[in-house]
Amino acid sequence: MTAPARTQKQRREEAEAALLDAAAELVAEQGLRALTLARVGERAGYSRGLVTHYFGSKQALVERLARAAQSGFVPGLADLPPGPDRLLRLIDGYLAQQTKHERPLNRAFLLLWMEAATSPDLARLFADRTEAFRTDLREDLTAGIAEGTIRPDLPVEETTAAIVAQLRGIAIQLLVTPESLDLPALRVFLTDHWRRALTGGGHGLTR
Amino acid sequence: MTAPARTQKQRREEAEAALLDAAAELVAEQGLRALTLARVGERAGYSRGLVTHYFGSKQALVERLARAAQSGFVPGLADLPPGPDRLLRLIDGYLAQQTKHERPLNRAFLLLWMEAATSPDLARLFADRTEAFRTDLREDLTAGIAEGTIRPDLPVEETTAAIVAQLRGIAIQLLVTPESLDLPALRVFLTDHWRRALTGGGHGLTR
DNA sequence: CTCCATTTGTTGGTCGACTGACAAGTAAGT
DNA sequence: ACTTACTTGTCAGTCGACCAACAAATGGAG
Numbered sequence: 239m240t241a242p243a244r245t246q247k248q249r250r251e252e253a254e255a256a257l258l259d260a261a262a263e264l265v266a267e268q269g270l271r272a273l274t275l276a277r278v279g280e281r282a283g284y285s286r287g288l289v290t291h292y293f294g295s296k297q298a299l300v301e302r303l304a305r306a307a308q309s310g311f312v313p314g315l316a317d318l319p320p321g322p323d324r325l326l327r328l329i330d331g332y333l334a335q336q337t338k339h340e341r342p343l344n345r346a347f348l349l350l351w352m353e354a355a356t357s358p359d360l361a362r363l364f365a366d367r368t369e370a371f372r373t374d375l376r377e378d379l380t381a382g383i384a385e386g387t388i389r390p391d392l393p394v395e396e397t398t399a400a401i402v403a404q405l406r407g408i409a410i411q412l413l414v415t416p417e418s419l420d421l422p423a424l425r426v427f428l429t430d431h432w433r434r435a436l437t438g439g440g441h442g443l444t445r
Numbered sequence: 446m447t448a449p450a451r452t453q454k455q456r457r458e459e460a461e462a463a464l465l466d467a468a469a470e471l472v473a474e475q476g477l478r479a480l481t482l483a484r485v486g487e488r489a490g491y492s493r494g495l496v497t498h499y500f501g502s503k504q505a506l507v508e509r510l511a512r513a514a515q516s517g518f519v520p521g522l523a524d525l526p527p528g529p530d531r532l533l534r535l536i537d538g539y540l541a542q543q544t545k546h547e548r549p550l551n552r553a554f555l556l557l558w559m560e561a562a563t564s565p566d567l568a569r570l571f572a573d574r575t576e577a578f579r580t581d582l583r584e585d586l587t588a589g590i591a592e593g594t595i596r597p598d599l600p601v602e603e604t605t606a607a608i609v610a611q612l613r614g615i616a617i618q619l620l621v622t623p624e625s626l627d628l629p630a631l632r633v634f635l636t637d638h639w640r641r642a643l644t645g646g647g648h649g650l651t652r
Numbered sequence: 653c654t655c656c657a658t659t660t661g662t663t664g665g666t667c668g669a670c671t672g673a674c675a676a677g678t679a680a681g682t
Numbered sequence: 683a684c685t686t687a688c689t690t691g692t693c694a695g696t697c698g699a700c701c702a703a704c705a706a707a708t709g710g711a712g
Binding site: 267268269270271272348349351352353354355356357361364365368369393395396397399400402403404405406407408410411413414415418419420423424426427428431434435438 | 474475476477478479555556558559560561562563564568571572575576600602603604606607609610611612613614615617618620621622625626627630631633634635638641642645
């Protein structure tokens with residue numbers, strides 16, 4: 239056997255990825271309470287014992303999953319310079335992301351973040367992600383203030399907190415009762431709403 | 446025994462209230478996963494069997510608890526007539542409520558609402574409450590538009606959704622990492638923010 | 653290159669703990 | 683007496699963890 243079908247490294251990585259995918263799916267579908275080691279293993283196409291063998295414990299699996307779930311970003315924003323335009327596109331992009339049959343990791347992120355309310359371990363993990371989110375917004379706001387396109391008396395900290403909370407609040411409401419929100423209309427409304435709020439007047443921001 | 450210390454009705458009602466209180470405490474502390482029939486009974490000062498006897502099943506207990514948790518209102522608003530002032534006080538009052546070592550029912554409400562994301566039964570229960578919340582806001586907005594204190598082109602539906610989501614998003618963030626938010630500053634910011642947004646200009650609403 | 657000892661991947665059995673439900677029993681109120 | 687409040691015993695199911703075993707891959711010695 240000089241040329242085995244799959245090397246050990248491959249086998250391990252494939253299995254580990256499959257297990258994490260399965261875990262994300264389960265959380266996305268039914269929340270943490272549906273995440274049992276047996277289900278993860280079997281949905282991934284393996285046996286129930288493998289998860290423990292690789293991740294050590296259920297808690298370790300959840301932590302790994304939580305880290306993996308934090309990678310969700312709004313695409314197409316990296317090229318934009320910080321400023322109000324990027325911020326508005328971030329808002330719009332975030333909301334747009336919630337509509338498309340959300341990838342499991344997207345749903346899993348929100349559900350795990352909610353679980354963090356009653357789990358200090360998770361809370362610590364998610365603090366970073368939230369802070370990174372707010373940091374991006376902070377950059378946009380300070381850049382806008384510096385270039386004069388955002389009113390200088392806008393409270394930066396409070397604004398970032400308000401935006402993050404609003405976006406996540408909408409995302410959660412969409413999880414609970416999707417039909418109670420008109421997401422396309424909300425996208426239009428919120429971009430316009432924040433455009434007005436940042437400039438301080440009723441005028442458009444660009445042009 | 447012609448004069449018993451407590452009548453049967455009293456005993457039942459006391460016990461039932463104690464059980465519901467205990468259930469709310471448990472959910473507030475650790476979420477639904479900590480809500481076991483045995484714990485509820487024993488924390489309430491009874492035996493583990495009583496919960497089933499009164500409520501029939503765990504699901505029935507959770508539903509009762511969910512209904513009880515929906516009674517949280519911002520006090521001191523009933524006397525105000527619908528309009529932007531009442532709306533702003535509702536926002537401020539809602540946020541103020543999140544600071545004071547939240548009564549268990551307050552926390553329990555949010556946590557159960559989050560659980561509703563992965564539990565259709567709960568989702569149905571909470572749809573009403575959210576709708577009632579939004580209805581109040583709707584009344585304020587339409588009244589303000591009618592009396593001319595709110596800009597007439599404000600999209601009412603989207604605004605109510607945005608406010609509810611924002612308030613709940615903040616409340617959840619406070620549950621997860623309370624220290625990451627400056628609540629007093631947020632109260633000031635948000636009332637001012639919405640005052641501006643409703644009028645459409647940078648002017649104050651009253652006076 | 654090949655064989656074999658060793659490591660690593662993977663499985664299924666099993667144990668102890670916990671949980672919800674129920675039923676049979678005791679005590680208190682009517 | 684009889685109903686209602688309340689407790690205790692118990693059962694069946696589920697779960698996380700550990701373990702012993704088999705299978706596949708690896709690497710070094712001949």
